[in-house]
């Protein structure tokens with residue numbers, strides 16, 4: 019057919035597929051509630067928008083340095099120093115990217131040779147499973163189990179080790195489970211990575227949203243592993259800026275230089291005036307983030323309680339991010355059938371767990387980055403629809 023076999027080997031995003039099925043129903047006039055996207059429903063705070071508009075009006079419309087504007091790289095280095103206690107050189111160790119998605123692509127493209135393998139803790143954001151395939155690299159999925167509170171031990175990591183493994187990907191707080199890696203798990207990962215000379219991609223895009231006693235911890239708290247870590251973060255979730263496409267990566271200078279070469283060949287630089295907005299996000303007031311977090315927690319309480327009131331559905335209380343990942347295996351259907359059933363019967367879009375790797379089947383993902391009233395209506399509709407299956 020002419021399409022690369024590497025591209026053919028990756029599936030169309032299950033999240034986008036559900037959105038497309040939903041838009042077909044919307045064209046027929048059905049009212050649909052969207053709980054499939056990891057897209058905060060809040061507007062971007064106005065001081066961030068104003069900074070971007072100002073930059074645009076001042077003519078900041080040209081390519082920037084491939085690494086990103088200097089002021090933003092300094093602000094990112096300051097932020098990492100104050101929150102994680104780790105120093106990165108803003109001149110050579112930080113790259114502003116088109117979201118966390120590009121940052122992750124750059125890391126894989128810069129480090130992987132054909133035949134290398136990547137260890138991924140699952141259930142996970144699907145990109146970690148797909149992008150390595152574009153580099154002719156293999157993926158080893160290591161399932162984190164709900165009964166272990168999504169934690170990992172060194173022993174379990176060793177069970178999956180293979181000498182072709184070059185890097186391991188971790189994501190805490192986690193999309194889709196809402197799990198958080200605790201100190202012991204991070205220590206196990208650190209020791210495992212150092213012992214086998216692995217790189218670690220640490221995707222921390224949900225760091226701002228942790229609940230109850232859950233606290234975001236980074237593997238960078240173990241400073242001895244710093245040169246092996248590729249820290250990925252983004253403005254998308256924290257500041258409700260998904261459409262702005264600004265994220266960043268921090269890594270040791272040689273790795274960052276390799277990544278910037280890929281970035282030069284991909285997009286050259288993140289959008290100039292969006293970077294000005296991102297600078298205002300980091301240096302401006304942070305109350306907006308706390309307000310969003312409070313509202314997510316209120317919605318999470320509603321959703322967890324509502325789902326657990328439905329007989330046979332079991333929903334863990336997440337510790338972070340803005341997703342719940344209830345188990346729906348008692349219906350004896352595949353998760354894709356459950357999601358399609360909910361779309362048809364309840365007019366609610368969810369994502370089948372099967373798209374998130376090993377351990378995902380038997381679950382559906384519901385994003386509570388949607389309005390409280392939509393969530394209330396959706397829960398009622400889901401409960402009524404599930405009654406038909408019993």
Ligand SMILES: Cc1ncc(COP(=O)(O)O)c(C=O)c1O
Pocket residue numbers: 056116117118119120143189193221223251252253254255260264265
């Ligand atoms: C775990 C995780 N990492 C990275 C991203 C990428 O987000 P963005 O490219 O908007 O920063 C997402 C988006 O959903 C995500 O869930």
